[in-house]
Structure formats: structure tokens, C-alpha cells
Amino acid sequence: MTLTSPDTTAVGGRPVVPRRGALRPLGLGEVRVTGGPWARRQEVNAAATLPHIRSWLDRLGWTANFAAGHSSPDRRGREFSDSEVYKLLEALSWEAARGGDPAVDAAVVELTGLVAAAQAPDGYLGTAFGGPGRPPRYGDLAWGHELYCAGHLIQAAVARARTAGPDRLLDVARGVADHVCAEFGPDGRQGVCGHPEIEVALVELARVTGERRYLDQAALFVERRGRRTLPRHEFGWSYFSDDVPVRESTSLHGHAVRALYLACGAVDVAVDTGDDELLRSVAAQFDHALARRTYLTGGMGSRHTDEAFGPDFQLPADRAYSETCAGVAAIMLAWRLLLATGDGRYDDVVERILHNVVATAVADDGRSFFYAHTLHQRTPTAEVSDDEEQLGFGGGPRAPWFEVSCCLGNAARLLASLACYTATADDTGVRLHQYLDAEIDTRLADGREVGLRVRTDYPDDGVVTVRVVKTDDRPWSITLRVPGWADGAVLATTYGRHPAPVGDVVVHRNFAVGEEIRLELPVRPRFTAPDPRVDAVRGCVAVERGPVVYCAESLGDVDLDLLRVDPSTPPVDVPHGVEVRARVDHPADAPWPYGAPATPTAGAHAPFTLVPYHRWARRGPSTMRVWLPAD
Amino acid sequence: MTLTSPDTTAVGGRPVVPRRGALRPLGLGEVRVTGGPWARRQEVNAAATLPHIRSWLDRLGWTANFAAGHSSPDRRGREFSDSEVYKLLEALSWEAARGGDPAVDAAVVELTGLVAAAQAPDGYLGTAFGGPGRPPRYGDLAWGHELYCAGHLIQAAVARARTAGPDRLLDVARGVADHVCAEFGPDGRQGVCGHPEIEVALVELARVTGERRYLDQAALFVERRGRRTLPRHEFGWSYFSDDVPVRESTSLHGHAVRALYLACGAVDVAVDTGDDELLRSVAAQFDHALARRTYLTGGMGSRHTDEAFGPDFQLPADRAYSETCAGVAAIMLAWRLLLATGDGRYDDVVERILHNVVATAVADDGRSFFYAHTLHQRTPTAEVSDDEEQLGFGGGPRAPWFEVSCCLGNAARLLASLACYTATADDTGVRLHQYLDAEIDTRLADGREVGLRVRTDYPDDGVVTVRVVKTDDRPWSITLRVPGWADGAVLATTYGRHPAPVGDVVVHRNFAVGEEIRLELPVRPRFTAPDPRVDAVRGCVAVERGPVVYCAESLGDVDLDLLRVDPSTPPVDVPHGVEVRARVDHPADAPWPYGAPATPTAGAHAPFTLVPYHRWARRGPSTMRVWLPAD
Known part of the structure; x- marks a missing residue:
């Protein structure tokens, strides 16, 4: 690793500006996406997704929570709903710089004013805790998400400062950060937030402002994690990454987004404090997760129950969680490790996630979103209404909004700042x-x-x-x-x-x-097989073409679970996809599905067309498989 | 189906006494288990498990909730904790008749007095709702479990009446049932409980008392179900079996225990009201679940998140939920269908679940219990402390107690009454x-x-x-x-x-x-293969011997996930298990687990001993596999 000159200049439009590393990131002022599918996605993001998010935030009252001040008894939304406003603010900040639309800039200013109005004189900002009729501040570190929300506020301010220069939002964020440092400093509350995020935000704020104490506070949070200060929970301390100190862990584990955000913060701390041991440890943890805990799509998180990484090679296709946010967070982590090490393997990771998670997440019209990314849909996807909030996380198809709506803002802020991750x-x-x-x-x-x-x-x-x-x-x-x-x-x-x-x-x-x-680059379809330890897809092949994973999709015409592919005939390009040779198996329907081993059935193979995974579920209710049993 | 004479005589010791059917059940007075592993399990149940449950109920204050009367502000336990007291009462009632120990009989009388003291003048009985400082009665039908608890109280009273004759507990139960009929009758609240159980209880109470209106109320609850009267929830109405009317469903679905209890109640209603359409429908649903939604062990429920049946053939070995309660409930359902139809296929189901779920659930000392029954343990099971309540459901190894402790009482009441299910x-x-x-x-x-x-x-x-x-x-x-x-x-x-x-x-x-x-019977080990649509275990074989499923268990000596079995050499009996020929595969560790299809590795096979699945996790932390990849 070589040292680059520290660069804390305000306007460069870069999400991540490490103090040292192998590579110097370029910003929105230096790289512009000018055409192709990603430019179209950015346009849809600007024209449809950002207004869509704003309209839902208003409709559900999550923005009004700020305007209502500190004592509203009828606060709306979950305890982390503020963070959605902040992520929109961040996405708008990137978009204002990317697209140059003054209306977007005005939206940033307006939202900044809304948020700023809710800040307490001591810097605390949050609509769910403190004040009359609310639970006390920091009384529920495990689930309150207060520092998590603060982190997203700070990230929004960093984005604004780096695209438009220091403004009121940065002042608000400094107040928040100062309050956090005062409350959680070396002599303060000896706790961590149930959901990491403040760490990565504080480091970047230190980079923007030159204030070392924000970095020190982030380092403190990283060091405090893994010491079981959070309460016992049925998901275990691993859910919060609070079971093992960060530098002693050997793989990413527990709740995937929590683990990945924390890892990003740890890399940032390691880079800026010269803690190479920590950097090596997190890189090794990510490498372990990539080798054993990642889906073919680059998706991470294989369990719905706790949105968590499973043990090594537990990667069920039909219960893949692979949350959109985990995809964004893994890109954030891969990007940080790339900047630190210069190792191009991390580019492959970013590319894989972009083309197979991010590209899959957002509907063509930019107004509905996958939360989780299954790799196998056995029964036809449900129809989701345009105006119905999905309760909880939403394991179903793309939906306009979720009670836990983190993924929308995450996709939006990444798309608006995408150019920064390309050179x-x-x-x-x-x-x-x-x-x-x-x-x-x-x-x-x-x-x-x-x-x-x-x-x-x-x-x-x-x-x-x-x-x-x-x-x-x-x-x-x-x-x-x-x-x-x-x-x-x-x-x-x-x-x-x-x-x-x-x-x-x-x-x-x-x-x-x-x-x-x-x-x-030899972009042509190819068969891919899994490590034999991935039980869930034993005996299957997938088809990839360049960085794009393909899938079989059926709008009711074929029972995909009966498809058997001929692995000896390589897949070939056809006009609207990739063609393999396959047959439909017809196993006997028995009253009990287990019995004496039988000779596999056989049959003639015929052409069958696969489509890019990111194109699935765009033509109405359908079933889908990425991994296809091979004959 | 032939009609048997209705038999509502009080003392016969039978859990289920249908008014008609192909077979007449025998009771504890007619069948005694005299030796062998099940007799030992019954002794352990009587000597250890029942006192163990009582001591935890006392320790956690769940019994004291009754003694404290109607206005305690410091009620302990979850909203359904009363049901655990009732299930113990039921298990003790069966045990008093089975074992004939006067101390057990005295325990029934004592617990009856405790419970009776909490009954309101209008018959309502429950410590979590109603009264000062508590939420109102029936204000939360989805999650309150009030009718569920009432059902378990009634089942306990039925068990007592059928073993010791009508007593105070039956009076209490009649009061509860009368209250339920008054509140939820044709002109009352048009609702159902989020957790079925009242249905099956009311039918049996009708059989014991000869009161038709209990049967009618049960029939009403069955008819009301599936009409989405419960509130919208992120798990969907299917979780509560409230998405489709019972007789219109084509397979058991949603939360497995809820679905199975409801199906039991529906069979009871169908049998006693002559509703053959309903009977055929539920039988077809169970047959569908057996053919496509059941583990090799007979376990049901393949999803942790909502403890639910998955879609057809979604049966991940390593995330099998297969709750002990679902095993007990599936035995209850199979037994009812056996009595109604005389079809011996249902015996096979009961046998499979007894030998592979119930026998697996309870530790040798009767003091710790599996809640969920995975078929594949990738990382060594955790050590569980003797005196620590497991939060939530407990996805881990056998534990002494769970915050949601339904499985213990369910295993206990089944074991105490086991003789009734044998002839x-x-x-x-x-x-x-x-x-x-x-x-x-x-x-x-x-x-x-x-x-x-x-x-x-x-x-x-x-x-x-x-x-x-x-x-x-x-x-x-x-x-x-x-x-x-x-x-x-x-x-x-x-x-x-x-x-x-x-x-x-x-x-x-x-x-x-x-x-x-x-x-x-030719009890000898055999290989079993799954239906090719069970993706999770494609390319694997299991070993069964008679009704017993075997597994590979490792106390750290072998990485079971690398085991490859020679399917061409049949398994053979050896002194402490069953021997197959297997080898240890050594896949290359790659930074990315997906790549070009490669020729499988090969190697010489050596003997490897499997043990009965129900014996696993009894010798310390271990890993385990039921399904073994075949070479």
C-alpha cells in the first residue's frame, strides 16, 4: 500500500476519501456516465425513484415527524424511519451534482431545513426518542437505531459537503456528531448501537472536517463492538456482530447488513489510523465470506429469520435472503478494500453485485423494488399493489414500499453516485x-x-x-x-x-x-458449477455471460422444477437470451417422496432460452430458477 | 367407513373418541406398554420430565400467575404461558392413569385448584387479559392466544375426565367452554383465534359431556377460518390458516402447528357432524403435505421465519424447522384419519414421527428438549446450560426450557398417553x-x-x-x-x-x-433417495433401518460435509450402528466458490458408521447429516 495525499477538499463528489491507500478515488466532478444501461438506470433513479421515495415518506408521515417537533404523540413509522429521510437526502445530494437539476438541489435545501428544525439544542437529532411522551434517549441501544440514524444523517451531510460545499446540513451533522462523541466518548456510555453505521459515517465526517475526534470516536465504537454489551437476544449476539471483537473475527457473520456496515467502518478506521492488523483482519473476513458465504449473484445473507449470513456453504437458492442493502453494503466494503489494497478481485465483486443485485432490485419504472433476492421462485410471484405498503421486510416480488424500507434509499444513493465506483x-x-x-x-x-x-x-x-x-x-x-x-x-x-x-x-x-x-472481453455464455459443499445446489449448473447471471423464468408455461439441462452442450447466444438444451423430467407422483434409489429418467433435450437474472419478474407473475439440475 | 357406537363413557383413558369411524380406539385401561424403549421413555417422562416442567413453571412464575388472581401487574411469561400449565395438567392426568402413582394424581388435584382459583365468575379463565392493568379480553385475537389457551385447558379436563371421571377440572372447562360459546357463538364475535386449538378441544368436550353446542361451536370456528378476519400481517393470512376456507384448501400450509391443530379439529368436526366433504378435504390436504412437504423423519415445517410449511418440495435439510409440536400434531392428525378411514398408511406416518421426531426430541435424562429438528448440523452444536431459559424458540440443541416452551408439554402428554396410539x-x-x-x-x-x-x-x-x-x-x-x-x-x-x-x-x-x-419384518438397513424435486438433497442418499432414520454424526473427528458415500454397496448392520462405505472429499479451497464444471474427484471408500438419528447430540457438541452426497 502506498500513501496518497490526504484529500479533504470539500467539493470532489466522492463518497469515500481515505487518507491513504493504493488508489485515489475519482469523484462526480471527474467521472460522468454518459450512456448505456447504467445511464438509463440513473435517469430513472432521478426522474422516478427519488420523487417516489419522497412521496411515500410524506404520505406515511415520516417527514412530518421532523416538522412536528419534539413532542408529537402520534409519531409515524418504525424507530428507524428518520434514516430513510436521511438516505433520501444523501441520494438527492449525489443526484444534484450528477444531474445538475436545480430542482433537486432545492429539494436538498428544503429537506435540510425540515430535518434541522428537529435538532435539539444539544445537537441530538431524532424523532423517536427523547422529549415528552417518547422513550428516553439511548434507552434501547439494541433496537432503537439512534446511532444508526445519526450515521445516515452524517453520511447525507458528507455527500452534500462533497458535492455542494459545506452548508447547513454539515452544521447539523457536526452537532449530531459532537453530541454522539460527548455521550459515547471514552468516559461516556460504554455502549454500541444495535445496528452499525455510525462508524463509517464518523470517519468520513472526520475526513471532511479534519476533526480527528470523529475518527477516534469511530475507532472506539469499532473496538467496543463484540464485547456483548448489548442485551441477550434470541438471535444471539452474533446478530449484532457483538459476539466477537471485530479484529478477532474470522468471517463476516450475523445480520448481513450490520456486519457489512461495521466492516466498512472498521476498514475506514484502520486506513486512517494506520491499523494494518485491523485492515488485514477485515479483508480476511470479507475474503472468507466471498469464498463460502456468497451467492452466485454476489448476494449476501442466506437466512430470512435473522437476515443473516449462515454457516459456510449454507446458501439455499430458494430461501436466499440476499437483501438489496447487503448488496449495496458489500459494494461499499469491496470499494474500500480496493482503494486500500488495489486488488482487482474486489472489482469483480462490485461488478457482480451491480449486474445481479442492484440491477435486479429496481423495476424498470423505478417505482418498485426487490428487498430480498431469491435465486429460485417455486410458485408464481404475487401481484403487488401500487399503493400498498408491504409489512415487515417483504420477501415477495418488487413492491412500491416496505414498512422497513431501507433498500430503496440504499439503491437510490448508490445509483446517483455510481460513477464514483468506476474509475x-x-x-x-x-x-x-x-x-x-x-x-x-x-x-x-x-x-x-x-x-x-x-x-x-x-x-x-x-x-x-x-x-x-x-x-x-x-x-x-x-x-x-x-x-x-x-x-x-x-x-x-x-x-x-x-x-x-x-x-x-x-x-x-x-x-x-x-x-x-x-x-x-470474451463475453459469451458459459456453464458454472458450485463448490461441492454448497448442498443446496448440488448437481446443478448455472449459466453466466460475462458478469451477468442468467435464469430460467416461466410465466406458467413450464414447470421449471422439472427442467433438466444437458451440461455437455455449451450454452449459446440467441436473440433474446441464452439457449441451453434441456428436457422436462416427469417424476412419478408418490404418496411419500422418499424411496429406494432409482435409475434417473432420460429424455431428449430441446432448446430452452434463459434470460438475464436482472430481467426476471418484469413480465407478470412468474417462477424462476438460477440453478438448473444437470442430467 | 362404518359407524361405531358413540362412546362417551367417562373412564376409558382415550384421547380421541370419535362418534363414528372405521376403528374404535383403545384406552389406557385396555393397553399397557410393558417394556422396551418406549416404556423407558415413559418412565423418564414420569420420573423426570413432568417434575422438570413443573419446576420451571414455578421458577418462572407461570403457575403463580394463576394464584395471583386477576389484577397482578407483574404477570410473568408470554401471553400463552397459561397453556403450558394446562398441558402439564393434561400430561399429569394421563400419567396418573398410566403409572398409577397417587402423588401424580395429587399433583393434578393441586394444579386444578390453582387454575380454578383464577376463573372469573362468568367462566373466563386466563391470566394475561382482562382485569385491572391488563389488555382487554379478546382485543388481540391474532396474537393473544386466549382461545388457544382455553383449548388446552379443555383438553386437560377431557384427559382427566376420561381417566379419573368427571371432577372439578371438568367443571372449570365447561365454564370456559360455555363462556367461549357465549362470546363467539353465531351471534357473538365473528372471529377466530390466531392459533387454532379450541376446535379440537371443543369437539372432545362435546364427546365427554354429550353437549352438542360445543361441537357446533367448533364447527363454527372451522367454518369461520380462512375468511381473513384476522388482521393483515407480514407473514400473510396463510400463517394463521386464515387465507382460504378450510374445506377449499388443497394442502396444509402456513404455520405448521397451527395448520395441523386446525386440521385435527376439522376432522373431529367432520366425523361427528357427518361432513364427509370436509373429511375428504382435510385428508387430501394431509396426503398432499405427506407427499410433498414432509421431511424423511416425518417432520413438518421447513421455515424458521414463520415456522411454516414451505411450498412443495422446499425441504432444506440444514434449515429444517420440523418443530416437536408439529410432530405431535401430525400424530394427532394421522391418528384421527386412521380412526376415520382405517387406512394403515397413517400408521406409517405415526411410526415415522415417533421414532424420528418424538424419540429425538427428549434427552436421555428427560430434562432437555429439541424444539426444532434439523437434518443437517454444519457447525458443532452449542453447549446449553442446565439453568438458562432459551429466548424465543431455540433453534439450537436440546435445552432445558424455552421462552416459548410448547414442545415440552406436547412431548410429555403424548408420551404419557402413548399406549392409546398403538392398538x-x-x-x-x-x-x-x-x-x-x-x-x-x-x-x-x-x-x-x-x-x-x-x-x-x-x-x-x-x-x-x-x-x-x-x-x-x-x-x-x-x-x-x-x-x-x-x-x-x-x-x-x-x-x-x-x-x-x-x-x-x-x-x-x-x-x-x-x-x-x-x-x-425385514428390519435391515437400506438406502433411500429423495424425489428429484427436493432440491435441497439432490444427489444424496439417506440410510433407514425399519422405521428409523440414520445419520452421520461427528464429534469433531470428520468434516461430514466432505463425506461421499458409495451407493453401490448396501449398508450393513454393525454393533453400534449401520455401516456404509464412504470417503472424504477434498475440494480445492477457492476464493470464489463457483466456476467451470469440473470432473468430480474420486477416491477409495472405507467403512463409516452411522447412528440412529434419534441418538444424535447426546455425546457432546457434534455435527450431523442425515442426507449424504452419493458418489
Whole structure:
């Protein structure tokens, strides 16, 4: 790891600005997504999702909780509903910078005013606790989510400060953070929040403000975690990541989003305090989770009951939880580890989650959302009404709103800031991490201005063209990533075609304006098999194409659970998907489903078309399978 | 179906006394278990489990809730804690009759007095609702469990009346039932309880008392169910079986225990009102659940989140819920359908659950209990302290007590009354349904006294010897059951040896005292494979031996998840279990568990010993698998 210069300048539009690391992140001011599916998703996010979220927050009274001041007896929503307002504020802040729409900027200012009005003179901000007729502040650290909400408020303020400069929201956030430090400092309450989030927020606030004590408080929260200060619960202390000190754990465990947010905060603390032991520990925990506790889609969390990681290789397709928020949180963690280590494996993780969790989560119209991401839908998905709040988490198909609606704001803030996760700078040049149509204009470490234009139909097509639009007469480097699946990639430059092995491909030279580099990734369908220890999908294959996972979807025409694939005939591209050869099995219906082992049935295979997983459940009630039993 | 004479005589010691049906149940006065593993379990139940339950009820204050009267502000336990006192009362009532210990009888009288003291003048009985400082009666039908508790009180009174004659407890129960009828009658509250149980209790009370209106009220509750009168909930109306009218459903669904209790009540109503359509519907629903929603062990309920049946074939081994209570409830339902139809398939179900759920649930010392019955334990079971109440349901290993402690009393009342589920009489003689050492003395339909002595080491050994000890000079029949797995059974009588095909084997003749019939069941280990639609265990085999499911258990010496069995070498008996040939696979540890399909590894197989599933987790922390991947 090399040290980069600390960069706490206000306006750069970057979500994460570590004080050191292998890579320097670029911000919204440096990278713009200009076309392709992600640009369309960003447009839908701006035009539909953000207003949709606002309208539900208003309709359910979650915004009015702030306006009502400190003593409303009829507060609405769950104890963490404030955080949804804050996440919208964060998403709007990124969007104001990305899209440049003054109306979005005005919405940030208006919401800031609403939130600020509810702040107590001592800095405390929260509509569910404290004040007349409410439970006391911090009386229920396990479930109250007060520090969790504070964290999201701070993240919103950081986003605003980094896109529009310091403003009133940052003042509000500093008040909140100062209050947290006073209450939970070394001599204060010796507790942690049941839901991590404050840690990652405080580090970034320290980076924005230059205030070391926010970092110290975050470090304190990380160190306090895992010492069972939270009350005993039927889900166990592991649910709160409070069973084992962070640096002593060997894998991410317990509630997936809690574990991932905490890991992000721990990486941030480790990077900024020089705690390499902690950094190595969290990286090893994430690597363990990737190797043994992650779905093919990159989704994490295999248990509905406690929204938790299961033990190694417990990855049931039909009960996959794989919450949208866990996807966003895993991207946050992978991104932090990428910046710290420069290891391109983390890019593969980000890419996988983007294309198979985030892209799946949001409906085409941007107004309904998957909360959980099953990999196997046995019975047709239910029809969900446009105007009905789903109770609880919502294990069903995309829905307009959830009683626990964390996933919507999480997807929205990620989509609005997506450009920031696609490119970085290192000591010698620019690195591309995700492939999409983009304009990149930045300064190198030595101050030189360089510019790139990226053009691609990825992931439909594997050709990525990078054109140099600004340079000078000195050499620098462009680094491209060859994903783990892309065996046989080719790099074409003016000097010819060269094999591009998996990993980083560096082109270092004195570029000319207009010069193009072309990366050809072998995007074609392939069969994928699971580790034999993943019991749930033994004997099955899946189909992937580039970073995209495919699935069989049936609108009632085929019983997918009877499908048997011929694994000896490779899948091929067809106009609207990928074709495999499969047959429909017809097991005998017996009164008891267990009996003497029988010879498998056989039958002729016929073409069967799979569709991208992220396209499923968009054509009405359907069943679906990612993993298909192989003959 | 033939009509049997209605039998509402008080003292017969039978849990279920239908007004009509193919078979006439025998009671504790007619069947005694005299030896073997079930007799030992009954002794442990009497000597250890019943006092254990009482001591925890006292320790936690759940009995004191009654003594404290109607206005205690510090009531202890969950809203359904009264039902645990009632289930103990029921279990003690059966045990008093079974074991004949006057101290147990005295305990029934004492508990009856305690409970009776809390009854309101209008008959209402319950310590959680009504009265000063408590929520109003019936204000929370979904979760209040008031009618559920009333049902268990009534069942206790029925047990007492049928073993000791009508007493104070029956008066209390009539008061409760009269109150329920008044409140929820045709012109009363148009609601149902969130947890069925009152239905089955009211029918039996009608049978004991001859009061038709209890039956009518039960029928009304069954008809009202499925009309969504309960509030919307994140688990859906199916959780409460309130989504579809009972007779219109096609499979058991939703919360397993709720569904099974309701089905029992529906069968009872159908039998006693002559509603054959309802009877056929519930039988078809149970048959569907057996064919597609039941574990190899006979366990039901495949989801932890809502303790529910999943969709067809969703039967994850490692997340099997298979609650002990669902096992007891499925025995209750199978027994009712057996009595109604005479179909011996239901005996197989009872046997499977007894040997693999009930026998597994209780520790050898009778003082700790499985709540859920996983079929695959990936990480070593936790150590559970002797004196610590488990919060919630307890998904872990056997524990002494649970915050939701329904399973203990359910196992206890079943074990104390077990003899009643082993034999019946029909028009021409006696039928044996479960094989254990027993004495059977009863009267035939025509009034003749007959007696049998059954001697067996079943299920260790398959020989069952039935000796006639009382008869007269007229012919009658002895019917033996050949279980579904027992292909090749032989019946040996004084007239020679005859093949005994699966199903009922009837010996009808003029028996002589001392005459023996010998059934030889081929109890030997066998491989069993799942229906190919059970995704969770594709490519695996299990081993069964007679009715007993076997498992691999490891106390740390072997990573069971790497075990691969040779399915071409049949399992064989060895001194302490069953031996298969297996090898330990060594998959490569990769940073990502999905990749190009690879040729399976191979290796030499060596002997590996399996143990009965019901013996697992009795030797300290261990891992376990029922289903073993086959090479």
C-alpha cells in the first residue's frame, strides 16, 4: 500500500476519501456516465425513484415527524424511519451534482431545513426518542437505531459537503456528531448501537472536517463492538456482530447488513489510523465470506429469520435472503478494500453485485423494488399493489414500499453516485474498474490534466474502447481490468493485439490525443458449477455471460422444477437470451417422496432460452430458477 | 367407513373418541406398554420430565400467575404461558392413569385448584387479559392466544375426565367452554383465534359431556377460518390458516402447528357432524403435505421465519424447522384419519414421527428438549446450560426450557398417553398399529373379552410375537400392520409361514389361549433417495433401518460435509450402528466458490458408521447429516 495525499477538499463528489491507500478515488466532478444501461438506470433513479421515495415518506408521515417537533404523540413509522429521510437526502445530494437539476438541489435545501428544525439544542437529532411522551434517549441501544440514524444523517451531510460545499446540513451533522462523541466518548456510555453505521459515517465526517475526534470516536465504537454489551437476544449476539471483537473475527457473520456496515467502518478506521492488523483482519473476513458465504449473484445473507449470513456453504437458492442493502453494503466494503489494497478481485465483486443485485432490485419504472433476492421462485410471484405498503421486510416480488424500507434509499444513493465506483487514479495514471460509457477528466498525481472517453456495449458485448482526449507529451498509464471470468481477453492498441490475462492490464506510454485502446472481453455464455459443499445446489449448473447471471423464468408455461439441462452442450447466444438444451423430467407422483434409489429418467433435450437474472419478474407473475439440475 | 357406537363413557383413558369411524380406539385401561424403549421413555417422562416442567413453571412464575388472581401487574411469561400449565395438567392426568402413582394424581388435584382459583365468575379463565392493568379480553385475537389457551385447558379436563371421571377440572372447562360459546357463538364475535386449538378441544368436550353446542361451536370456528378476519400481517393470512376456507384448501400450509391443530379439529368436526366433504378435504390436504412437504423423519415445517410449511418440495435439510409440536400434531392428525378411514398408511406416518421426531426430541435424562429438528448440523452444536431459559424458540440443541416452551408439554402428554396410539378394535377383532411390548385386554364389539401379549425388540429387531391370553371358543381377528418399507415380511402362525404383503394382515379364526402369531419384518438397513424435486438433497442418499432414520454424526473427528458415500454397496448392520462405505472429499479451497464444471474427484471408500438419528447430540457438541452426497 502506498500513501496518497490526504484529500479533504470539500467539493470532489466522492463518497469515500481515505487518507491513504493504493488508489485515489475519482469523484462526480471527474467521472460522468454518459450512456448505456447504467445511464438509463440513473435517469430513472432521478426522474422516478427519488420523487417516489419522497412521496411515500410524506404520505406515511415520516417527514412530518421532523416538522412536528419534539413532542408529537402520534409519531409515524418504525424507530428507524428518520434514516430513510436521511438516505433520501444523501441520494438527492449525489443526484444534484450528477444531474445538475436545480430542482433537486432545492429539494436538498428544503429537506435540510425540515430535518434541522428537529435538532435539539444539544445537537441530538431524532424523532423517536427523547422529549415528552417518547422513550428516553439511548434507552434501547439494541433496537432503537439512534446511532444508526445519526450515521445516515452524517453520511447525507458528507455527500452534500462533497458535492455542494459545506452548508447547513454539515452544521447539523457536526452537532449530531459532537453530541454522539460527548455521550459515547471514552468516559461516556460504554455502549454500541444495535445496528452499525455510525462508524463509517464518523470517519468520513472526520475526513471532511479534519476533526480527528470523529475518527477516534469511530475507532472506539469499532473496538467496543463484540464485547456483548448489548442485551441477550434470541438471535444471539452474533446478530449484532457483538459476539466477537471485530479484529478477532474470522468471517463476516450475523445480520448481513450490520456486519457489512461495521466492516466498512472498521476498514475506514484502520486506513486512517494506520491499523494494518485491523485492515488485514477485515479483508480476511470479507475474503472468507466471498469464498463460502456468497451467492452466485454476489448476494449476501442466506437466512430470512435473522437476515443473516449462515454457516459456510449454507446458501439455499430458494430461501436466499440476499437483501438489496447487503448488496449495496458489500459494494461499499469491496470499494474500500480496493482503494486500500488495489486488488482487482474486489472489482469483480462490485461488478457482480451491480449486474445481479442492484440491477435486479429496481423495476424498470423505478417505482418498485426487490428487498430480498431469491435465486429460485417455486410458485408464481404475487401481484403487488401500487399503493400498498408491504409489512415487515417483504420477501415477495418488487413492491412500491416496505414498512422497513431501507433498500430503496440504499439503491437510490448508490445509483446517483455510481460513477464514483468506476474509475480511480494511482501514482502513474488512471484505472478503469467498471466498464460503461463514460467521460473521465482528472489530474494525475503530478498535476497533469488527462481525459478519457470510454465507449462500450458492455455487458451485452465485450468490446471496450478507451480514447485519450486530453494528455500532454509525457507518459502515463491507463490500467484496465480483465475480470476473473474473462479468460482469453485481448488488448488491441496501435501496437497490435496482445493477450490480456486476468487481472490488471497496464498500458504505459506517451499517449496521443485521439489514440484508442480496445479491450476485447470474451463475453459469451458459459456453464458454472458450485463448490461441492454448497448442498443446496448440488448437481446443478448455472449459466453466466460475462458478469451477468442468467435464469430460467416461466410465466406458467413450464414447470421449471422439472427442467433438466444437458451440461455437455455449451450454452449459446440467441436473440433474446441464452439457449441451453434441456428436457422436462416427469417424476412419478408418490404418496411419500422418499424411496429406494432409482435409475434417473432420460429424455431428449430441446432448446430452452434463459434470460438475464436482472430481467426476471418484469413480465407478470412468474417462477424462476438460477440453478438448473444437470442430467 | 362404518359407524361405531358413540362412546362417551367417562373412564376409558382415550384421547380421541370419535362418534363414528372405521376403528374404535383403545384406552389406557385396555393397553399397557410393558417394556422396551418406549416404556423407558415413559418412565423418564414420569420420573423426570413432568417434575422438570413443573419446576420451571414455578421458577418462572407461570403457575403463580394463576394464584395471583386477576389484577397482578407483574404477570410473568408470554401471553400463552397459561397453556403450558394446562398441558402439564393434561400430561399429569394421563400419567396418573398410566403409572398409577397417587402423588401424580395429587399433583393434578393441586394444579386444578390453582387454575380454578383464577376463573372469573362468568367462566373466563386466563391470566394475561382482562382485569385491572391488563389488555382487554379478546382485543388481540391474532396474537393473544386466549382461545388457544382455553383449548388446552379443555383438553386437560377431557384427559382427566376420561381417566379419573368427571371432577372439578371438568367443571372449570365447561365454564370456559360455555363462556367461549357465549362470546363467539353465531351471534357473538365473528372471529377466530390466531392459533387454532379450541376446535379440537371443543369437539372432545362435546364427546365427554354429550353437549352438542360445543361441537357446533367448533364447527363454527372451522367454518369461520380462512375468511381473513384476522388482521393483515407480514407473514400473510396463510400463517394463521386464515387465507382460504378450510374445506377449499388443497394442502396444509402456513404455520405448521397451527395448520395441523386446525386440521385435527376439522376432522373431529367432520366425523361427528357427518361432513364427509370436509373429511375428504382435510385428508387430501394431509396426503398432499405427506407427499410433498414432509421431511424423511416425518417432520413438518421447513421455515424458521414463520415456522411454516414451505411450498412443495422446499425441504432444506440444514434449515429444517420440523418443530416437536408439529410432530405431535401430525400424530394427532394421522391418528384421527386412521380412526376415520382405517387406512394403515397413517400408521406409517405415526411410526415415522415417533421414532424420528418424538424419540429425538427428549434427552436421555428427560430434562432437555429439541424444539426444532434439523437434518443437517454444519457447525458443532452449542453447549446449553442446565439453568438458562432459551429466548424465543431455540433453534439450537436440546435445552432445558424455552421462552416459548410448547414442545415440552406436547412431548410429555403424548408420551404419557402413548399406549392409546398403538392398538384399536374394529368390528371383528383387534388391530395392532405400533409394535412394542404391550398387554392388551379389551372387549370386542360383541362384548367378548379378549387379551393379547405383544413381545418384540422392535425396531432393533423385526420379530413381533403376539400371544393370545384370553379368548373364547368363537372366531375373531387379529390384524397386524406391515409397514410400507417392509417388503418381504413373513407371518408365522401354527399353520405355517406366509408372505405378509405391505398393508394389513388379518388372522381370523378361533384362537386358543397361548397361541402365538409371529410377524417377521425385514428390519435391515437400506438406502433411500429423495424425489428429484427436493432440491435441497439432490444427489444424496439417506440410510433407514425399519422405521428409523440414520445419520452421520461427528464429534469433531470428520468434516461430514466432505463425506461421499458409495451407493453401490448396501449398508450393513454393525454393533453400534449401520455401516456404509464412504470417503472424504477434498475440494480445492477457492476464493470464489463457483466456476467451470469440473470432473468430480474420486477416491477409495472405507467403512463409516452411522447412528440412529434419534441418538444424535447426546455425546457432546457434534455435527450431523442425515442426507449424504452419493458418489
